Each structure stands twice: as C-alpha cells, then as structure tokens.
Amino acid sequence: MIEKAQTQTPPTERHRPGLTLRQIEVVRALLITGTIAGAAKLLHVSAPGVSRLMKYTERSLRLRLFERRGGRYVPTPEASDIFEQINGVYKKVDDLQLTLARFERGADIEFRLGSVPSISHVMVPRAIRRLKAAHPDLTFDINILKIEEAVDYLLLGKGELVVMSYRLDHPGIEFLPLARGELVCIVPEAHPLAAQERVTAADIVRHPLIGIDPNDPYGRIMAGIFRDAGLPWSLIIRARFGMTVSALVKEGLGIAVIDQFTVADGGMRGLKVLPIAEPTMFETFVAVKADRALSRYADAFISLLRAEMSAVAPALNAPVRRRSGP
Secondary structure: OOOOOOOOOOHHHHOOOOOOHHHHHHHHHHHHHOOHHHHHHHHOOOHHHHHHHHHHHHHHHOOOOEEEEOOEEEEOHHHHHHHHHHHHHHHHHHHHHHHHHHHHHOOOOEEEEEEOHHHHOOHHHHHHHHHHHHOOOOEEEEEEOOHHHHHHHHHOOOOOEEEEOOOOOOOOEEEEEEEEEOEEEEEEOOOHHHHOOOEOHHHHHOOOEEEOOOOOHHHHHHHHHHHHOOOOOOOOEEOOOHHHHHHHHHOOOOEEEEEOOOOOOOOOOOEEEEEEOOOOOEEEEEEEEOOOOOOHHHHHHHHHHHHHHHHHOHHHOOOOOOOOOO
16 A cells, blocks of 8 residues: 655745744834934834844844944845845835825715705705815715615615615615604794794694695605694695795795704795694614625714714704614
8 A cells, every 4th residue: 555645844944034024124124224223213112122133133034134334234235135025015015004095085985875855955965074074085976866766776886875764665775773853844934923932733734834745754744743633734835855845935835844954054044943842753764785884984974964963853862773674
C-alpha cells in the first residue's frame, strides 16, 4: 500500500519575517523625519520606545533598514523595495480616508425619496435642511406621490423611502412609525369662528366646508367626527391636496379641516388655525422596501423628520420603536 506523502510547510515559510502595523508606522515616521526624536514626536510616543522597536524590527527582518550618518537615519539601498511598499500602503490608507471623507460629505451620492403632499410641504424640507447641513455634498431627488403611487415607487427601486400618511398591507413593504398628529380647522382671520379658542364638529358643520375626499386617510377621520356626532355634512368644494384646500379657505370660500403638518409653518397668512375638540389623532409612517437595508442618509433623514414632526405635536408623540413589521 502506497501512502500519500504529507506536504509540510518549509521552516522558512512558517517563520517568514513580517511587519506589524505599528512597525510600519515607526519605519515610515523615521523615513519621513530622519531622526529617532522626530519619529517619536510625529507618533506622539517616547524616543527610547521608537529606538527599541527599530532595533527589534531590523533584527527580526535580518535586514538593516537605516544607517546613521551625521546624527540622521538614512535609508539603506537594500531597504528601498520595503519603503516603496510601505509608501504604497499609506497611499492606499490615504485614499481610503479620502473616500470615507467624501462619503461623510455625501459626495457623488443622490438620496432619493418620496412623500405624500401633506408632509412634503413643511416637514420634509425641515428634515432635508438638517441632513444637508450634516452632509453638504449630498444631492436629493424628492418626489411628491399619491398614496397609491408609493408601492410602485419603492418596488421598482425609484427611491429609498416614502413618507406616508397611511399604512397599508403589502408583503414587500415595511412601515416604520414616524409621528402622530391631529386634524385642525382653518378659517379666514375675519371669520366668526376665528374668535374661538377651539371648535367642535357642530361648529364646523354650520359653515360652508371645503375639504379632501372622505376616502382619503385624513378625510375618513374628518367624516368620522361628524358621523359620531350624528351631524349631517357636505363639502362645497372637494380638493386633493392640503395646500389647495388652504388657498381656497384664504380666498374666503369656506372653512376646512386639515392636518396640522400642512400648516405647521404658519406661512398661510390670513388664516386662523383652530384645534378641534373631538379626537382626530392620526399616525404617519415611513414606507421602505422590506428586503432592503437603509443607507445612513435614509436612517438619518427618518430620525430628523421624526424629531421635526414630534416637535409640532409633542403631546402626542411619546418615544416609539424604531422599526415595525408590516
């Protein structure tokens, strides 16, 4: 019977001399400064420590790396290849640091996101401003989407996330809790209701009402407060987006029930925003693709947006879990 010979690693292979990262640092520092004291200062260590490590390094390599001339350390010809390799290592480290710095600034990166109109008007720009301050070179592609457009936007990879006013059931989409808000009533400043601190459903139905579709998430909440109070109601004007509704109210065409995030900046002059006595709380979400990890920019954006929206309605927003399943 013939036995297969076992392959053994030659001693020279097992004990091949090498350099640790610390030794490479010291050799390069000495190469740059030319003195033990200079290398120690560059590395913020003691000179005797540098001297001992250099002696150990040359002994372990069985190669003289420097010779001393007039108080300075001069590279030996035999060590030129080693120094070239060390400089190559540091060049790669410098390139890595440059890449990381560019990544931190967001250079050559586009963050793509979508949002429903009600949150895109005030809240999303506030979060973008803060994210842009942290990553000055980051560029953005922001799409204003209807709720029914969000699924295709995510599943087709058009963007990384969608800010939503509603949570739907879809196996490929995960919904992250964002913030809670309330509906409010907006009236012209000269309107009789403007003198009140708050309004009730009964107050609202006595006036021409402008609003969003009752099948919209916010529209269902609005319809619910009238239904629960047993009050008949109707819309004289139906509009899809909150900013359009606000503009119609400003023109004196009626009053409206709208989400508080649309009017959070108080920028619609001529309008009075009134709390509604009945409960109108709603929740908002960030929709993401279920099988995709979020970028650091998406994570930061969600945190910033959550903070901005929670600041608008602090009483409604206790801490929430970071992630929630579909």
